[in-house]
Amino acid sequence: MHRSIATVSLSGTLPEKLEAIAAAGFDGVEIFENDLLYYAGSPRDVRKMCADLGIAITLFQPFRDFEGCRRDRLQRNLDRAERKFDLMQELGTDLVLVCSNVAADSLGDEEILVDDLRLLGERAGARGLRIGYEALAWGRHVNTYQQVWNLVRQVDHSAVGVIFDSFHTLSLKGDPAAIADIPGNKIFFVQMADAPVLAMDVLEWSRHFRCFPGQGEFDLPGFLAPIIRTGYTGPLSLEIFNDGFRAAPPRANAVDGLRSLLYLEEKTRQLLAADTQAPNLDLLFDTPPASRYHGVEFLEFAVDEAAGAKLSGWLERLGFAKAGEHRSKDVSLLRQGDINIVLNAEPYSFAHGFFEAHGPSLCATALKVKDGATALQRAIDYRGHPYRGLVGPNEREIPAMRAPDGSLIYLVDQAEAGETIYDSDFKLDPAAVPTGSLQRIDHMALALPAESLDSWVLFYKSLLDFEADDEVVLPDPYGLVKSRALRSRCSSVRLPLNISENRNTAIAHALSSYRGSGVHHIAFSCEDIFKEVERAKEAGVPLLDIPLNYYDDLAARFDFDDEFLSELAYYNVLYDRDAQGGELFHVYTEAFEERFFFEIIQRKNGYVGYGAANVAVRLAAMAKARSGSVRQAKL
Amino acid sequence: MHRSIATVSLSGTLPEKLEAIAAAGFDGVEIFENDLLYYAGSPRDVRKMCADLGIAITLFQPFRDFEGCRRDRLQRNLDRAERKFDLMQELGTDLVLVCSNVAADSLGDEEILVDDLRLLGERAGARGLRIGYEALAWGRHVNTYQQVWNLVRQVDHSAVGVIFDSFHTLSLKGDPAAIADIPGNKIFFVQMADAPVLAMDVLEWSRHFRCFPGQGEFDLPGFLAPIIRTGYTGPLSLEIFNDGFRAAPPRANAVDGLRSLLYLEEKTRQLLAADTQAPNLDLLFDTPPASRYHGVEFLEFAVDEAAGAKLSGWLERLGFAKAGEHRSKDVSLLRQGDINIVLNAEPYSFAHGFFEAHGPSLCATALKVKDGATALQRAIDYRGHPYRGLVGPNEREIPAMRAPDGSLIYLVDQAEAGETIYDSDFKLDPAAVPTGSLQRIDHMALALPAESLDSWVLFYKSLLDFEADDEVVLPDPYGLVKSRALRSRCSSVRLPLNISENRNTAIAHALSSYRGSGVHHIAFSCEDIFKEVERAKEAGVPLLDIPLNYYDDLAARFDFDDEFLSELAYYNVLYDRDAQGGELFHVYTEAFEERFFFEIIQRKNGYVGYGAANVAVRLAAMAKARSGSVRQAKL
Incomplete structure (x- = not known):
């Protein structure tokens, strides 16, 4: 036309x-x-x-x-x-x-x-x-x-x-x-x-x-x-x-x-x-139909030596194993369950440029696809920007495109059998065993400049054929946050996008820290929240403190016995229940370098949301932690 | 209560x-x-x-x-x-x-x-x-x-x-x-x-x-x-x-x-x-009723020597006479019709502090009131901040309060007879005669940070008992501008307040130039727009160029003969007509130091607005002039 x-x-x-x-x-x-x-x-x-x-x-x-x-x-x-x-x-x-x-x-x-x-x-x-x-x-x-x-x-x-x-x-x-x-x-x-x-x-x-x-x-x-x-x-x-x-x-x-x-x-x-x-x-415009997405293959963080060591430490306390080092680059791999996290400190690399521009940050997201080449063709037809990086010997070339913020989206073919990209690119340590039981990446939330939300939604809907949930508005103590979640068909990949038009909200702080958009939090799913949180707590993971008043209100709203409530409160576990009886249990860590944080999440009975009812208490707790760290920095 | x-x-x-x-x-x-x-x-x-x-x-x-x-x-x-x-x-x-x-x-x-x-x-x-x-x-x-x-x-x-x-x-x-x-x-x-x-x-x-x-x-x-x-x-x-x-x-x-x-x-x-x-x-709260306001007594600009000379030159080309120098301070007075403009370059003064903070800017507005002391008492009752400056020998003390942006509002008693503040404070030059016929200050538009509009409206409504018109939304080429006009009872003082939430509009540029709020333009009324503009043009006042397409559209909308249209176009005069047959003729100058500009305005048959229908073409012309001056600066 x-x-x-x-x-x-x-x-x-x-x-x-x-x-x-x-x-x-x-x-x-x-x-x-x-x-x-x-x-x-x-x-x-x-x-x-x-x-x-x-x-x-x-x-x-x-x-x-x-x-x-x-x-x-x-x-x-x-x-x-x-x-x-x-x-x-x-x-x-x-x-x-x-x-x-x-x-x-x-x-x-x-x-x-x-x-x-x-x-x-x-x-x-x-x-x-x-x-x-x-x-x-x-x-x-x-x-x-x-x-x-x-x-x-x-x-x-x-x-x-x-x-x-x-x-x-x-x-x-x-x-x-x-x-x-x-x-x-x-x-x-x-x-x-x-x-x-x-x-x-x-x-x-x-x-x-x-x-x-x-x-x-x-x-x-x-x-x-x-x-x-x-x-x-x-x-x-x-x-x-x-x-x-x-x-x-x-x-x-x-x-x-x-x-x-x-x-x-x-x-x-x-x-x-x-x-x-x-x-x-x-x-009418024609392009290959979108690939089926089967979840996140790996996440890649741009770090330098110091940030890499610190982030690696956080992940190990969260139960990850240091699974291997890249064959030719200053890149390490941490694994747990189906979760693969790559820390890239290689000089002269894409990640290094990204680190220079944004500090420690998520620089690439690899999605599991059925046919990476076709998925990339679709993105190009939609005026997306393909990316070709340097490929070392024995490394596999992975089709990739630019996200709207310049980070990369890798499209990793799910091989029927045979060696994985980890086998080909990394020297794996067979003795490395995770100490935790986290299973997969449930969702990744991004912090975006307010005016770019519509552009991101269109990018994911067209190039990747994702669906977008309705926008929800959430109160931060210092303004409003708006959130709109993107999902791959079948929901194996979930990306809540967060914006705020106000200057002092958690989202605004993350944006200013990144000098641009960036990941705001990453949620790992598990089967037994209390077991995971107990382990994380013992390992020294800094969990976000939730006020006791929150649990008093839970007591008024739900039929919990005191012992269970005490356990929720002791572990700072937040709770939500939907109209269909689906239940959500989740905890948050404090922020890593004022940028992003991790969430441990357990869904029961088909709960499909993100705990919107608990976002306000989480944002308030984060604001308190921020002002605490400001106070500490001033001392 | x-x-x-x-x-x-x-x-x-x-x-x-x-x-x-x-x-x-x-x-x-x-x-x-x-x-x-x-x-x-x-x-x-x-x-x-x-x-x-x-x-x-x-x-x-x-x-x-x-x-x-x-x-x-x-x-x-x-x-x-x-x-x-x-x-x-x-x-x-x-x-x-x-x-x-x-x-x-x-x-x-x-x-x-x-x-x-x-x-x-x-x-x-x-x-x-x-x-x-x-x-x-x-x-x-x-x-x-x-x-x-x-x-x-x-x-x-x-x-x-x-x-x-x-x-x-x-x-x-x-x-x-x-x-x-x-x-x-x-x-x-x-x-x-x-x-x-x-x-x-x-x-x-x-x-x-x-x-x-x-x-x-x-x-x-x-x-x-x-x-x-x-x-x-x-x-x-x-x-x-x-x-x-x-x-x-x-x-x-x-x-x-x-x-x-x-x-x-x-x-x-x-x-x-x-x-x-x-x-x-x-x-219930009680306070003296608001004073009757009888227009603007004078406007005071904070300048240094260079800005003062430049602004004085602009005003003289606009037909003002250099009427006198302050008896004890580095302050000069320009007059025309009922308009008094004071340029204050006095070191160690309030104006000097204002200049240091905001550059050349309007630092005080003096309003004609019936009873300054009572008007001030009302402001204090409303939790306003009174201001007392230094008073020199033979100078009159004028009741004053702070506007929300820290500038001053003087409340000048209208003496029944006898000497004016100009007689008491200035050495007047009896030989100084204005070359123009501008009559009075029709209105003063302010540029404000978007989030402060409601606060300003409340300030003027309560402390001064002004009324507020409805908000109007106006398109700038780079975003939207919102305007809400305040008026004293009987409309002798009119203050359109302008905000913009976008970064590149004329309002945003003025705000960034002022590092805060500031005057955006000052409109002088006259009885014969063409006579005034002709004089101003000959005197070298830089008038804002209006595209010819605007006049083609006027021709389609109104029953003007070609000669009259040519005259409007030649002098860059904008035109509006309201439903009651009220007519507005107005021209704008280019911006003084990218901050504020002047308007010459003639109202006919009871036109009460501000030419909202013409704001978009004015904003577009200003954007063009801005980019022109950027180009010049780059050469």
Whole structure:
């Protein structure tokens, strides 16, 4: 499909926007009128700029409050339209978006609306131009595409057609089924916008909270599929009013926009796959289906000698065994259960650069996949960045790509049998035995800059076909933290993403410590929380202290006997129970270098969450530990 | 009245909150349960901390989902209540807030609700405790105070009373009139919260957007007045869930909270003044009524020699005369029409300290008042900070207070006749004549840190009795700008306050240049915009270039002839027209040292706004000028 985006979706001056749009690979651009008004060059200058950049001007928009206007204003409005037609011809675009009238004094009489639209269409047609009529969700008399089509059908003029905007239909819970009644050649333009579902005024919702397809909660493939079925082959365009996008770097945001259209096309193609009658399926983006993910193969930390020794010590106290050293690099391996942790202190390596930039940090996550090469191809098709590192003798080359923060995601094939990457790359110590019984990585939480959350969600949804849970808002003593968890299909990989717009929360502290995003905590699963915590406590793992008042409240909420409560309190174990009877037991360590911490977790009876009910007490305890360490540092 | 605040209204750990509450001068505190749960000390420790700080624990809250609970859970809920009663006794408070049940499976049968509340009241009463029942706006069966009173009346137990929360009534557009039916001694507690009027889900609105009385749009005096009429003399308490407050410095925010209660009391006292039957009026805060303001007497800029010379040059090109030098200080005066501008380069002065901290900036605003001493007393009563500077021989002492950013607000008495402050403090040059015809200061716009807007609004509303217009949201090319204008009664002083949460907007640039808040622009009114601008242009005032596309659009929107449009464009004059036919003509200068700029403005036919329709084009032109100056700096 032709892929287009409205200038209003991006931040910056008009030239900055156009350059970003072209660089991201869009075919065209909708010129939002205000962007033109505020630009010091002429419309002809804009036309030339677009031509030089290789993007078409797909639409000029919007033309407001025309049809059904007060009769004494009709002539003035036609004059106004002619001036805008002049401008369109200078711009070199033939299509203008006419959005339904919102004026309180506008007329709703069907005959008048049809006459007005025909009049405008005749004026446009006489100049070789076209008008596309769109229903605003808050239009005074016209606010559904069904009304729009009813009017356009009656106008019956070749220069007058329908424009769709998914937001205006889906925000009002409209049904896209009747789109099938519209001939494809009467659909002049299609705008696709997603949004979180918010219980608020639809105009405010539309103006501030739209987002790219895949970042919100609308069923956009379900909206696009009937449009494709009509035979429509015009542009798919993004018109996104979003407060964050207005301030985001336009180049990176435009890349997200294009990726979101590819994602929408893939999902729509899947939806239509069974429909042998559906036309033009080959116009929709195609890429290999996502790999099945089977959990985390290993985590790699960038360290120097001192941080490596310290982190190794923490992990050994957590029950890990020092399992081996790399054959050719300053890299060591710690193992326990299915968990593999690599500490990389190799100079002149990717990890070293990462350490220089961010300090001790998680620099790579290796995921178990069925077919790494195909998974990488999919990522590349989605405009991801592949990575090839140095490969030493006897080392295996692992397909890898960059995460949005520049860290690496390795895609490790699950060999049917034979030697593992640890056998090939490490000198393993067969005598090394873990002292703990931690089993696997349950989840890894990341701390991200607030404005980048939507971008990360889209990255994982498109390149890796992950799913995203709903956002939850959690109180830190010094502000709010928002969390949105990503999951691979089947949930073998779980990544809660955390952001905070406030300066003194735990998330903000981690970000400032990393000078960027970074891992916030890593949760290890186990089968017997008390046994694991007892062992960790004896080994000297610094556990996060939980206030006794928390356990008093547990006593009021649940039917625990005093002995069990004392045990929970003694070991600082937090507890949660879901509506289905699923239970969660978990403990946290204090923070490693004010950056990240570990969690030991036991899920019972199918508990699927992350203990959101306990996050506030954990954040308060962390704030107290922080101020304690500040006090210590001051002494 | 006793003034109280809920711990949830402030940021920080429980000790930080309590210290801030005591320091601000509150008499008491509501302990929000979670704040206790997350605190490492015992309830007895909290009791002692409050006693040491001299604040009473006025309420423990909330106790949720009790009345009408599923019958199989009633016993468990009573056990839960007894545990919380234990806790209250350790805390040393006798009142708990029971909020109406929100559980989907809760029962709404009136008899059951009455029985449950009576049962809980008997349990509480037996221990010398009391329960206050409150309607949540989103309660499952009970969501109005009328329902609450109906149930409490039937319970008829001395330990069971009503709790009011203004938000829960006013968010549902409830009528406070029926409060008069409730005996004062059955009202156990009153929570006052304001909020902006938002068309959104009431639970989300309540949890994130409440604000202190006077910062929102609710008629809180209208809600409190009938409560006072009942004879209620218990605490007035603030329970404010606000995302910004959760991250704001608790000490300053608590001061705002107290100030907001004083403001509410003053307005309620005024409302009740005519009611000779109203009891306890003397319990409400009293202070001298605000002075009448008659415009800006002078503006004082902190400069050094170089900045002073440069700014003086700009002002002279804008038509100001160098009217005099201070008798004893390095201070000069520029005048035109009713506008007086003082440039202060005196070492060891307040202005010098301000210059050191913020660079060239507005350090004082002098307002014309009827009675400066009384106006100052009012500010002090409202916990404002008076200021006394050095006064030289033959200089007049002017009452002054600190604005929230540390700059000064002088309160200059309008002498009936006799010598002015300029006669007494300055050696005036009788030969100095302005070359321009600017008349007065129309408005002064300030750039503020985003999180401080509500605090500024409250400051001006309470200390100076200004009014606040609604907030408007305006697009800068690099993000959004929000603006809320303050006005003295009769609008002789107008202060649009501007904030932006984005890093690269014009407002953000001004803030970073000032290292704090500062003046963003100053608008001078005139009677003939073209004459003034022509003169300014000839004198070399750098006017902000407005794109020609803007004038093409004016042509499409209004019935101007080409000659008039050309004149507007030639002089870079922006135009707006309001629905009543009021007209605005205005031009902007480029920025002085990337900090502030001047506006020349002509209002016609009673135009009262600030040209919001033109702000976007102005911000875009400013962004272009900024990037132009960046380019120049790079060359």
